[in-house]
Amino acid sequence: xxxxxxxxxxxxxxxVLVDLDIVHRNIQRFQSYADAHLLKVRPHIKTHKLPAIxxxxxxxxxxxxxxxxxxxxxxxxxxxxxxxxxxxSYNILGSAKLARLRVLARKVxxxxxxDNLVVVNGLSAAFENEPQALRVLVECNTGADRCGVASPEAxxxxxxxxxxxxxxxxxxxxxxxxxxGAAAVQAFMTRTKALLADAGIEVPVVSSGGSxxxxxxxxxxxxxEYRPGTYVYNDRSLVAHGLCGWEDCALTVLxxxxxxxxPNRAIIDAGSKTLTSDLLGLSGYGQVLERPDxxxxxxxxxxxxxxxxxxxxxxxxxxxxxxxxxxxxxxNMVDAVHVLEHGELIGLWPVVARGKTA
Amino acid sequence: xxxxxxxxxxxxxxxVLVDLDIVHRNIQRFQSYADAHLLKVRPHIKTHKLPAIxxxxxxxxxxxxxxxxxxxxxxxxxxxxxxxxxxxSYNILGSAKLARLRVLARKVxxxxxxDNLVVVNGLSAAFENEPQALRVLVECNTGADRCGVASPEAxxxxxxxxxxxxxxxxxxxxxxxxxxGAAAVQAFMTRTKALLADAGIEVPVVSSGGSxxxxxxxxxxxxxEYRPGTYVYNDRSLVAHGLCGWEDCALTVLxxxxxxxxPNRAIIDAGSKTLTSDLLGLSGYGQVLERPDxxxxxxxxxxxxxxxxxxxxxxxxxxxxxxxxxxxxxxNMVDAVHVLEHGELIGLWPVVARGKTA
Numbered sequence: 001x002x003x004x005x006x007x008x009x010x011x012x013x014x015x016v017l018v019d020l021d022i023v024h025r026n027i028q029r030f031q032s033y034a035d036a037h038l039l040k041v042r043p044h045i046k047t048h049k050l051p052a053i054x055x056x057x058x059x060x061x062x063x064x065x066x067x068x069x070x071x072x073x074x075x076x077x078x079x080x081x082x083x084x085x086x087x088x089s090y091n092i093l094g095s096a097k098l099a100r101l102r103v104l105a106r107k108v109x110x111x112x113x114x115d116n117l118v119v120v121n122g123l124s125a126a127f128e129n130e131p132q133a134l135r136v137l138v139e140c141n142t143g144a145d146r147c148g149v150a151s152p153e154a155x156x157x158x159x160x161x162x163x164x165x166x167x168x169x170x171x172x173x174x175x176x177x178x179x180x181g182a183a184a185v186q187a188f189m190t191r192t193k194a195l196l197a198d199a200g201i202e203v204p205v206v207s208s209g210g211s212x213x214x215x216x217x218x219x220x221x222x223x224x225e226y227r228p229g230t231y232v233y234n235d236r237s238l239v240a241h242g243l244c245g246w247e248d249c250a251l252t253v254l255x256x257x258x259x260x261x262x263p264n265r266a267i268i269d270a271g272s273k274t275l276t277s278d279l280l281g282l283s284g285y286g287q288v289l290e291r292p293d294x295x296x297x298x299x300x301x302x303x304x305x306x307x308x309x310x311x312x313x314x315x316x317x318x319x320x321x322x323x324x325x326x327x328x329x330x331x332n333m334v335d336a337v338h339v340l341e342h343g344e345l346i347g348l349w350p351v352v353a354r355g356k357t358a
Numbered sequence: 359x360x361x362x363x364x365x366x367x368x369x370x371x372x373x374v375l376v377d378l379d380i381v382h383r384n385i386q387r388f389q390s391y392a393d394a395h396l397l398k399v400r401p402h403i404k405t406h407k408l409p410a411i412x413x414x415x416x417x418x419x420x421x422x423x424x425x426x427x428x429x430x431x432x433x434x435x436x437x438x439x440x441x442x443x444x445x446x447s448y449n450i451l452g453s454a455k456l457a458r459l460r461v462l463a464r465k466v467x468x469x470x471x472x473d474n475l476v477v478v479n480g481l482s483a484a485f486e487n488e489p490q491a492l493r494v495l496v497e498c499n500t501g502a503d504r505c506g507v508a509s510p511e512a513x514x515x516x517x518x519x520x521x522x523x524x525x526x527x528x529x530x531x532x533x534x535x536x537x538x539g540a541a542a543v544q545a546f547m548t549r550t551k552a553l554l555a556d557a558g559i560e561v562p563v564v565s566s567g568g569s570x571x572x573x574x575x576x577x578x579x580x581x582x583e584y585r586p587g588t589y590v591y592n593d594r595s596l597v598a599h600g601l602c603g604w605e606d607c608a609l610t611v612l613x614x615x616x617x618x619x620x621p622n623r624a625i626i627d628a629g630s631k632t633l634t635s636d637l638l639g640l641s642g643y644g645q646v647l648e649r650p651d652x653x654x655x656x657x658x659x660x661x662x663x664x665x666x667x668x669x670x671x672x673x674x675x676x677x678x679x680x681x682x683x684x685x686x687x688x689x690n691m692v693d694a695v696h697v698l699e700h701g702e703l704i705g706l707w708p709v710v711a712r713g714k715t716a
Contacts, residue, residue, distance in 0.1 A: 012454040012716050068660045091616040096370040118674040147617040147625050258449040259505040267505050273715050277635040302426045316476040357631050358370050
């Protein structure tokens with residue numbers, strides 16, 4: 001099938017484009033892997049922040065969604081009544097957030113995580129007068145050294161405190177492992193499950209995540225649920241990890257060449273306010289599609305600098321599509337994305353969960 | 359005068375705080391320098407994106423404002439009728455932006471820049487049926503190697519084309535020099551002015567900018583106007599440049615410690631969605647106020663990782679204030695900022711020009 005090129009001339013730049021055909025393919029690819037390995041999929045919506053794409057993930061077989069913050073979950077649930085099962089993979093603290101969490105818990109099957117007793121006690125107190133208990137998973141550090149209890153023994157101690165806390169239910173174990181951390185996940189979670197079994201505590205869910213390692217998720221067979229985020233769009237970092245090709249990148253930034261001030265230099269109208277300064281270990285700030293010879297070596301807020309070894313061969317007014325280093329953070333920079341399907345522009349979708357940090 | 363600490367307990371985190379007393383002092387400091395050196399001040403509003411702070415800059419003596427994009431200027435002008443003189447320091451291309459530029463030109467004294475003939479011709483054609491001509495400055499590259507014509511001779515050639523173009527007026531010369539580039543600015547602009555004088559073309563404005571070099575702006579006495587941006591808030595990068603101290607940083611990010619998973623590690627709820635990944639040549643992603651022993655060594659979207667050589671001495675629930683590396687980009691991440699004056703919280707101000715990249 002030949003797909004006609006959409007009319008990019010009509011789109012004011014910089015603009016974030018999302019190709020739904022590629023999104024469909026990306027969702028299906030991981031869902032098939034997960035189905036083959038009896039893994040449940042609970043996609044992290046931080047990558048798209050779009051209820052319509054969450055609906056596509058659920059339709060493909062996802063058991064629910066993952067959000068990072070209460071405000072993000074609120075926005076997603078408010079916009080789409082199809083979302084009925086939400087994990088907020090974050091320590092939730094403070095009266096404002098806890099009050100909103102209570103409201104959310106009345107609307108969906110809600111789970112949260114905790115890695116310390118202050119959070120557990122706060123959750124328990126907040127749900128004191130609620131009809132339903134709140135599901136709390138213990139976040140475990142399997143080597144990423146971000147949040148998470150440090151050892152299986154500490155996980156068991158916190159799980160016991162969740163079991164003992166009024167209005168809380170122990171929901172299982174959760175981790176965000178380092179890239180290639182399947183062996184560490186397997187070791188930590190197996191040991192923790194054994195200790196919990198000794199204590200008579202069942203582990204309903206072992207949840208792991210991260211798109212870079214998703215196609216080896218089954219190497220930690222203790223895992224029951226996986227939370228991929230970036231996979232839905234892919235990006236330059238996942239191409240660098242060998243997870244996909246450029247043709248699998250559903251999110252691109254359309255930009256215009258505004259200046260060609262030297263033979264090997266051009267300036268585009270997408271800078272750090274669109275592409276962001278995220279490097280994820282890469283060199284440069286994105287990949288110009290069909291121009292592997294060009295590097296985006298410097299960003300200001302509204303300028304992207306393109307350089308090439310030889311003549312750059314661009315003219316003022318040319319439009320370029322760029323695959324960003326990190327799709328998730330680009331989504332968060334714009335109020336809306338331009339959506340393509342079958343080569344046609346089909347709409348401008350508001351990014352309803354953009355900027356939700358609370 | 360002892361200033362009471364505002365009630366940070368009531369603020370949900372992460373939150374961007376702006377201290378108006380410090381803003382006042384920062385504005386006055388550069389205005390005094392500029393007045394003493396007969397430099398006009400045209401602040402770049404990208405740092406605050408707030409009409410009320412633009413009004414403070416104008417009240418202190420600024421001749422107008424600088425914006426980077428048409429949409430940014432639109433938002434500022436729509437929100438504040440006191441803004442009557444706007445420079446958009448960017449090559450403007452494309453029918454959508456040019457149509458909006460025409461509307462803007464009917465409301466304020468408007469200037470734009472150009473560094474190439476495609477932009478000049480587009481501007482001239484767009485203003486063909488307008489009653490007023492548009493002021494166009496030539497952007498010059500004085501060493502930053504971003505936009506800008508490469509030589510005084512090229513600047514003169516483009517100025518001649520502006521003079522010859524229907525419905526355009528030559529507005530002068532503009533540059534965004536590298537840090538410490540005063541000598542290069544002086545050389546480029548003096549030579550260009552002399553060549554233009556030979557051609558019978560007057561240069562009404564020589565506009566330079568950049569907060570890191572602002573206190574040596576007068577070292578390029580050819581400059582008539584200066585466009586500082588970050589100076590209004592200051593940030594970790596300007597502290598590193600020796601331009602100010604921590605007590606001069608008006609913008610801080612209030613965050614909460616959500617986890618202390620190891621004796622020398624803590625996690626806060628401000629990540630790259632608030633602090634951004636901008637490094638500006640620095641190590642780490644911000645400075646925790648009153649804790650010089652702590653480094654913010656890693657950000658995810660919603661997690662900031664704090665590490666210390668010895669015990670970190672923080673507890674879950676502690677609130678910290680962080681000076682970001684780059685204030686301007688932080689402003690762009692949030693829908694509103696919490697404003698403090700005389701130690702009290704006085705309001706939540708919408709960042710009206712946030713996310714305006716078009």
